Amino acid sequence: MTTINRPIRILVAKVGLDGHDRGAKVIATAMRDAGMEVIYTGLRQTPEMVVNAALQEDVDAIGISILSGAHMTVFPKIIQLMKEKRMDDVLLTGGGIIPEDDMNELYEMGVGKLFAPGTATQEIAAYISNWVKEHRNF
Incomplete structure (x- = not known):
């Protein structure tokens, strides 16, 4: 761990x-x-806008x-x-109303853990922190 x-x-x-x-x-x-x-980023972003902003801001997740x-x-x-831009060491996570079968399919594509409404924010913060410490090189 880094x-x-x-x-x-x-x-x-x-x-x-x-x-x-x-x-x-x-x-x-x-x-x-x-x-x-x-x-x-606020509302109504496109996937391209999100990935470009993530690149510009050098985010971990x-x-x-x-x-x-x-x-x-x-x-x-x-x-x-993200794959096209070689962002292999950036976590993609998220949350919302996502059925479990869809979550499993997204995990297979490389999406990180997804959180349902009501998940404790401490759990989300701990997941992101641990993932970044294990996968990012500083």
Whole structure:
């Protein structure tokens, strides 16, 4: 496990036309309170906008909040763009209303753990911290 000498940087994004951003704002605040540096992109982002912002900000993790049901379109597109840009050491995680079968399919594609509404923010912060310490080189 690597020791990191700077705060973990996470990009929190809402993709598509899903206008429900309360959960994303709660997560962004909770991750900041856990000592992470948070970049919140706001609403109506495209997968390309998210990946480009993640590259520009040199983030360790991308967190997607999705409640619209478009998770089987959004996550595969973001994973594809991340692979094209060789972002193999950046975590793609997220949460929202995602059926378990879909979660399993997304895990097989390379998406990190996905969180259902009501998950303790400490659990999410611990997952991101542990993943970054194991997979990022500083």
